[in-house]
Amino acid sequence: MTDHVSTHQAEEDARNEDILIYVNGKIVPKAQAMVSVYDSGFMLGDGVWEGIRLYNGRWTFLDEHIARLFEAAKAIDLEIGLTPEQVIAAVLETQQANGMTTDAHARLMVTRGVKTRPFQHPKLSQRGPTMVIIMEHSRQKLPRPIRLATVPHMRGLPMTQDPKLNSHSKLNCILACIAAEKAGADEALMLDVHGFVNTTNACNFFIVRKGQVWTSTGDYCMNGITRQKVIDLCRANDIPVFERNFSLVDTYSADEAFLTGTFGAQTPVGWIDGRTIGTGQMGPMTERIRGLYKTMVGA
Numbered sequence: 001m002t003d004h005v006s007t008h009q010a011e012e013d014a015r016n017e018d019i020l021i022y023v024n025g026k027i028v029p030k031a032q033a034m035v036s037v038y039d040s041g042f043m044l045g046d047g048v049w050e051g052i053r054l055y056n057g058r059w060t061f062l063d064e065h066i067a068r069l070f071e072a073a074k075a076i077d078l079e080i081g082l083t084p085e086q087v088i089a090a091v092l093e094t095q096q097a098n099g100m101t102t103d104a105h106a107r108l109m110v111t112r113g114v115k116t117r118p119f120q121h122p123k124l125s126q127r128g129p130t131m132v133i134i135m136e137h138s139r140q141k142l143p144r145p146i147r148l149a150t151v152p153h154m155r156g157l158p159m160t161q162d163p164k165l166n167s168h169s170k171l172n173c174i175l176a177c178i179a180a181e182k183a184g185a186d187e188a189l190m191l192d193v194h195g196f197v198n199t200t201n202a203c204n205f206f207i208v209r210k211g212q213v214w215t216s217t218g219d220y221c222m223n224g225i226t227r228q229k230v231i232d233l234c235r236a237n238d239i240p241v242f243e244r245n246f247s248l249v250d251t252y253s254a255d256e257a258f259l260t261g262t263f264g265a266q267t268p269v270g271w272i273d274g275r276t277i278g279t280g281q282m283g284p285m286t287e288r289i290r291g292l293y294k295t296m297v298g299a
């Protein structure tokens with residue numbers, strides 16, 4: 001298969017050539033948005049980030065994203081140097097500079113900053129942190145449901161790069177995605193250390209079986225904000241939802257599968273490891289949940 005797609009695929013938008021980018025308090029044209037080659041994010045993936053989305057004038061669940069950013073920064077002992085309110089102000093300032101009112105996505109990144117020497121020790125980051133906001137016009141556009149392949153790369157235990165950290169270094173996920181592409185899929189389905197189905201390389205994962213919605217226990221995956229909203233929406237709408245262990249056997253025979261994430265909200269999955277899931281198209285439960293979520297976020 002060569003027609004690979006990605007959950008982060010968006011409509012082509014020529015305006016993205018002329019966007020303005022926030023770099024350490026300055027808002028500059030894309031071509032001038034630079035960080036040092038000594039930056040700890042570039043050199044070592046030493047930083048944390050959030051992806052946020054604008055629908056109809058409102059950044060969806062912004063406070064929760066900013067809280068998760070500060071939690072991650074605290075966990076890696078990185079002092080952002082701004083209050084959550086100041087970070088939100090930087091997002092709004094970037095939005096205003098770009099004249100964006102809806103259908104935008106921003107990647108908000110904070111690294112430990114610029115090092116004095118090109119080595120690992122965090123104390124070498126003497127200038128910083130570095131904060132960048134890349135904000136693009138963005139509407140997800142997928143020609144078909146996503147295809148997944150199971151890969152040998154796992155979602156690990158919390159003591160080895162906790163999967164709940166949105167760290168700049170995503171090498172484990174990138175290797176998983178490469179393996180999935182080589183297996184003829186678009187993205188990777190990753191198992192936990194016990195072999196239960198956990199998550200994909202960039203999104204949370206759900207299946208639908210006999211009217212029930214299942215997702216992993218949450219122990220080994222990103223505590224996705226969209227994941228939690230889907231669980232909340234199911235509960236509020238009398239859709240049985242379970243955070244539980246389940247295996248590939250349960251997954252292949254599911255009626256539907258879908259992914260969740262801020263970028264794509266709920267993205268249908270049509271194929272896993274050569275098995276068609278349900279009809280291979282978006283199923284009625286996925287469609288219903290997408291509708292509920294759209295209403296919730298005012299999209």
Ligand SMILES: Cc1ncc(COP(=O)(O)O)c(C=O)c1O
Binds near residue numbers: 200201224225261
């Ligand atoms: C590995 C991984 N899983 C899931 C998600 C989705 O999380 P959210 O719904 O908060 O965007 C992300 C996004 O940051 C992620 O990096």
